[in-house]
Amino acid sequence: RKEVEQDPGPFNVPEGATVAFNCTYSNSASQSFFWYRQDCRKEPKLLMSVYSSGNEDGRFTAQLNRASQYISLLIRDSKLSDSATYLCVALSFTSTGRRALTFGSGTRLQVQP
């Protein structure tokens, strides 16, 4: 089982729709979580950090459910420019105290006119 699992999609939604992605993680010791956005053939860029129960930034809301070990990303009023792959990332610590980031394989979103 992958440490961080995401539905690969694609999620095809019309402009203006609300869409939600889930991400599950297997390491219960994971401390923080992040959503990165990656455009086609481009580098990932940090979208949001999720340190406690959740975070909101404009049209984007990230929520964390530690009991069920999942993180969600909600995008309201989808824009064409939101089309991208969204990577879920979990931060944990190794037995030697090193910080380790584990990336999911990403969920692809295609917003259609």
Place this chain on the structure above:
Amino acid sequence: NAGVTQTPKFQVLKTGQSMTLQCAQDMNHEYMSWYRQDPGMGLRLIHYSVGAGITDQGEVPNGYNVSRSTTEDFPLRLLSAAPSQTSVYFCASRLDRATNEKLFFGSGTQLSVL
């Protein structure tokens, strides 16, 4: 600031050839790292460095070497390329602070090994 600069953007190698992927950052970041990204898999850490003269292995280090002689540069060397190393490679850096996990990525190198 240019951010993280990675070269080349594309490279084709024959099995057994060696090459170096270059990475430089001008943000005075202590932490630098190399990832590979393969279809259906998340980004996987190859090697990382927390400062000049300090490097360590990540999740998939075999077949790769790194060095960190300056804060700015963190080259990745493929010693003897194999088809399994066909991938997209990203260099990333960040400030090495306990509360900071924001990674800045280079634009990537698409590597094909024939």
